[in-house]
Amino acid sequence: MVEKIEEASPMRLLEFDPTALFHPELAKRYVTPYLNTEKSIHMIKPERGHQSIIQTIERAVQHLSADGPLALMDATLQCTVIWRYWIQQEGEVMKNENKRESLRLMLAYIESHLEYKPTLARIATAGNVSRSECCRLFTTFGNTSPLAYVQVKRMDRAATLLMDSIESVADIANRLSYSSVSHFVQTFKAHHSITPLAYRKQYQRKRAE
Template sequence: MKNFMVDQNLKELTEHRTLVIPIACYETTINQNINGYIPLHWHDEIQFVLIVKGEAIFQINEEKIVVQEGEGLFINSGCLHTAKEKNHLDCVYICLNVSPHFILSQELYTTYVNPYIHATNLPYLHLDTKGLWAKNILDAIRKINQLILQKSPYYEIDITVQLTLIWQNLIINGFQLEYELTEMVKSKRMKQMLNWIHLHYAEKIMLNDIARAGQLSRSECCRYFKRILKKTPLNYVMDYRIQKSLVLLQQPDSNVTDVAYRVGFNSTSYFIDKFRKSMNMTPLAYKKYKNG
């Protein structure tokens, strides 16, 4: 997985399926992504991560966590998350995405899956090697990855067995699940504001526009971005425009001025200045570097 695609709503566009089952399992090298990191996104699928090399810093909603080699993460359905490698160690991880409805049979889904994917106090779980339950989950992720690579007879059935084990080990902890309406509203408003930016990034954007998209005041809007993304709304817009310019600059027939205007800058020199600060090189140098 290199070119990580998300839609305007930040929802990941990768179809998480392996043949007939709604599951995807693949190895990702973080710095090989077009941005050099895994950009902010979310998906309906639940995600399990196992670091096989190096270490990574994940952000899930508002929290950051360092995950080391041999450790992993459970990331819940619908949670905004991003990943960067730590200490330039060429971090590689196995990523297992599963449709919640495929975890257990429909008869068991209502009791044992639905309450967990809607809980507001369970955005993620750190899977370290200290607890037996976490070790069992990490082993099952490895097995599922091997099963998909080997494709031995009836391997899809073997995968469902491993998924059942994963979920049993996850819920065996007896978490006290919480459902805070304010948290649900916050998540929805944040996604609405990000969605609006991703639809309109090529246009002139004012703080008022972003706040209106989330049905918030300007100051509340700034608080949301500072708390969740650790930056101002307009800085996020700037970073997103630079991110979108990377794809355009890799097109052989593109030029820097055209790209600048296409991603919402009204001055080429301003674009070059901001690009250099973000990427430590000029847009033209980046274009030459990527196009050989």
């Protein structure tokens, strides 16, 4: 079925029953497993990666609107190609979900191991990925590197400890596994633009006001 979205719009709604496209044995393998979610293919602008499927959809619409003796067969063939694209996209979604789950595991690992200075190898292991894949995931989803993210989170934790505890700067540096107090102070200042002691005094002053 082809239907206009609006009378003045060039957009069309194309609907078909995928089980009618295949032999029952093929439908059992390539249709039934993919019918458990409601979704449709929406492409508003012809991006490079979608150009071929857009053309296929346009051909299917043209064939369904034609009166030729083979029009229905030609449209059916095009719809089969569209369905193939559909189930391929399901695979891509699953891969992305697996990647997000790996990233979630790595972020949780970092959060619970900030005081032990997480290494790239241990972060990757937590996500069940290689070190190179670990770096790709952080770059793709967070526009940062794993170790840069660790540094930010450790500095955030340091700021929280300075505000919520009475531990000395040296004790906080030691708790966060910094090699020396001076290294901790330099890193904190580079991140927060203020020394740890000044940060604590600033917070205490604001709280007192």
